[in-house]
Amino acid sequence: MLFSKKRFMLGAAVALLSATTVFAQEDDDNLQPLRTHSLYMPYIDQDLQNRWFDFGGDALINTNRHVRLTQDMPSQSGWLWSRLPLEVSNFQIEFEFAVGGKGDNLFGDGFAVWLTKERAEPGPVFGSRDHFEGLGIFFDTYENGRSPHTFPYVLAMMGDGRTKYDNDNDGSNNKLGGCESNFRGRTETTKGRLTYSRDTSSLNLKIQTQFWDQWDDCFTLQDIKLPELPYLGFTAHTGEVHDNHDIVSVTTSTMVKAPQLLGHTRNTAPPPSSKSGLGWYLKFLAISGVFVGVVAVAYNMSKKSNDMKRF
Structure with missing residues (x-):
């Protein structure tokens, strides 16, 4: 069960990252040729x-x-x-x-x-x-x-x-x-x-x-x-x-x-100027931060669950 919960949390993190990426590209969906x-x-x-x-x-x-x-x-x-x-x-x-x-x-x-x-x-x-x-x-x-x-x-x-x-x-x-x-x-x-x-x-x-x-x-x-x-x-x-x-x-x-x-x-x-590419780099860091945060939450929840089982 603990293994399945980890997979679920990791899947949620990936899903959130994907949703964030789609959100960043939603302007393309607003255009109709x-x-x-x-x-x-x-x-x-x-x-x-x-x-x-x-x-x-x-x-x-x-x-x-x-x-x-x-x-x-x-x-x-x-x-x-x-x-x-x-x-x-x-x-x-x-x-x-x-x-x-x-x-x-x-x-x-x-x-x-x-x-x-x-x-x-x-x-x-x-x-x-x-x-x-x-x-x-x-x-x-x-x-x-x-x-x-x-x-x-x-x-x-x-x-x-x-x-x-x-x-x-x-x-x-x-x-x-x-x-x-x-x-x-x-x-x-x-x-x-x-x-x-x-x-x-x-x-x-x-x-x-x-x-x-x-x-x-x-x-x-x-x-x-x-x-x-x-x-x-x-x-x-x-x-x-x-x-x-x-x-x-x-x-x-x-x-x-x-x-x-x-x-x-x-x-x-x-x-x-080539400096304008900095904006995309900052967006990438922000998205990466969200991903790391979700993975950290998943890890803590899994750890607490494991500790309760040992207790």
Whole structure:
């Protein structure tokens, strides 16, 4: 009987550890893939089209690698837009991208991610129209004016349909949030993860530039209201300076429950650092502590039972 009780206690400890691990991963269970706003290789069908996205301008498709919005050439402009608007209230968009070229000192200009009322209207703002209505996130690699931060830089702007993008000052007068991020010319996979909740009016951007699944906060915005039915877009342009701007994949998911995005706008986040992996290590220690605690309780109960039998 004592042997069976030990097995029971050990089983309970393992079960509790498993439950704790599942709890730590429950965010993945909150996501449901949204095929209408996701894009993967080979990107096009036998008719050289995509059911859910349109391509245009100078964009080129390599079915084994990426959608190249611009080549490493001057005066390029390309775009990629969803055909349907996003009709869900809470969603997450994870996009893999690559920016780079032959230039060592002079390169540009960058690319943009859009959630706007308009779609597929080429223009001067990273390849899309000015005076837009909705959200623009600019992955800017070229400094036009004097800035208090280094480049590359990621900047968020909410357009009301009337406000002009402050191109001469790299959007500094339009800035809601931003961060420095060394995303250009990386050999590692570079990704962005945009999370939005209409229920809580909050938006968060994380960026991966160094290690797989290591995400660094770029900014969190509160009191953000996107258009009711925004289109998802990616655009890029080059001028006298240039780069390859590639979109490798787009994974959009609807969230069953709205996320709790705490904090206010972060405008000065440092470049990605390997220190962010410390959080996962601390979580592991916490889970291990729970496991050790349960095993200790099981051992003490078994010892008391054994002592009573000897008595």
